Amino acid sequence: MTDQAWGPHLRFCPELPVDAMTAGADAAVVSTHKLISGLTQSSVLMARGERINHARLDTMVGLTQSTSPQALVYASIDAARQQMAVHGARLWRGAAELAEWARAEIRALPGLRCLGTEVLSQGGVAEFDPTRLTVSACDLGVSGYRLETLLRDDYRIAVEAADSLxxxxxxxxxDRREDLELLVGSLRDLAARHGDAAGKTGSACSSLLARTPRFTRQVLSPREAVFAPTVARPITECAGEVSAEMVTPYPPGIPVLGPGEEISPEIVTYLREAGGAGLKVHGPEDRTLATLRVVA
Incomplete structure (x- = not known):
C-alpha cells in the first residue's frame, strides 16, 4: 500500500516518475485536490489484486465515510480525472519545462541551491519529479524556516513546505512563466540582501532539526496512555516520562512521539529546538512545545 497523496499527476505524463499502481502497488491513495483540479478534501483510494480483501476494504471505508457525501466533491474528482486523461501529458510537460527553467536560474544565484537530477546518484533514490523546486539558502546563513518566512512576508510567495534546510x-x-519569473526575481533580491553571510552556514542549518530523533520505547499501548490520568509538564522535565499525546512535525509529517512512548533525552532536545525554531507540529495540546502532556 502506498501513500501517493502528492502524486495524483504522475500517471498522466511519461516525463514524470512512475506512479504507485503502475509500479505494482496493491493499493494507493491519491489526493485529487493536490496538484490537480479536485476540490479541497477530494481523494481517491485505488486497490486491486488478490492480496487485498476488497469487500472488507469497502466496509472499512464505510466506517469512516460520511453518509451524506458532497456531490460537488465527487463531480470535481471526475472532472479532474477527465482533464488529466485528455490533456494531462501536455499540461504537465509545460509545468516541467517551467520548473526546469526556474531551477537553472536559481542554481545560478550566489548562495542558493536547488535540488536536481544529481540526487539520483544517492542510494535509495529511484526517480526525480522535475516539477518540484527544493531550494536551500543555507549558504547564506538562512534556514529553510527563515526562508519560508522571508518569501511570504517580503515577497508574498507561499511555499508548500519548509524544514531546517x-x-x-x-x-x-x-503556473505561468511570469509566476516563475517573480519567484526567481525574489530569490535574486533575497540573495543580494544576505550576500554578506555567504559561506557562513547558520547554526539552524546544521542543527538537530536536520534529522529526526531515533525511535523510542513503547511503554503503554496508545489507548492506555490516552485514557490514563495525565499532567502537562515543562518539556525540560519530560525525559523518562511516558507521553500521553502525539507529536508530529510537519514536514515531514512523521510522528517523533506517540501516546505510550517513553520520552527520550534526544526527543526532548529535538522538541526544544523545534519549539524555538517555530516548527509546525500537529497533535500536542501545547503547539509551542513549552510543555508536553505525560502520563501521571
Whole structure:
C-alpha cells in the first residue's frame, strides 16, 4: 500500500516518475485536490489484486465515510480525472519545462541551491519529479524556516513546505512563466540582501532539526496512555516520562512521539529546538512545545 497523496499527476505524463499502481502497488491513495483540479478534501483510494480483501476494504471505508457525501466533491474528482486523461501529458510537460527553467536560474544565484537530477546518484533514490523546486539558502546563513518566512512576508510567495534546510515549491499547470519569473526575481533580491553571510552556514542549518530523533520505547499501548490520568509538564522535565499525546512535525509529517512512548533525552532536545525554531507540529495540546502532556 502506498501513500501517493502528492502524486495524483504522475500517471498522466511519461516525463514524470512512475506512479504507485503502475509500479505494482496493491493499493494507493491519491489526493485529487493536490496538484490537480479536485476540490479541497477530494481523494481517491485505488486497490486491486488478490492480496487485498476488497469487500472488507469497502466496509472499512464505510466506517469512516460520511453518509451524506458532497456531490460537488465527487463531480470535481471526475472532472479532474477527465482533464488529466485528455490533456494531462501536455499540461504537465509545460509545468516541467517551467520548473526546469526556474531551477537553472536559481542554481545560478550566489548562495542558493536547488535540488536536481544529481540526487539520483544517492542510494535509495529511484526517480526525480522535475516539477518540484527544493531550494536551500543555507549558504547564506538562512534556514529553510527563515526562508519560508522571508518569501511570504517580503515577497508574498507561499511555499508548500519548509524544514531546517530547505523550502519546497510545487510548479503546476496552473503556473505561468511570469509566476516563475517573480519567484526567481525574489530569490535574486533575497540573495543580494544576505550576500554578506555567504559561506557562513547558520547554526539552524546544521542543527538537530536536520534529522529526526531515533525511535523510542513503547511503554503503554496508545489507548492506555490516552485514557490514563495525565499532567502537562515543562518539556525540560519530560525525559523518562511516558507521553500521553502525539507529536508530529510537519514536514515531514512523521510522528517523533506517540501516546505510550517513553520520552527520550534526544526527543526532548529535538522538541526544544523545534519549539524555538517555530516548527509546525500537529497533535500536542501545547503547539509551542513549552510543555508536553505525560502520563501521571
Amino acid at each position: 530547505n523550502v519546497v515549491l510545487n510548479v503546476t499547470f496552473g
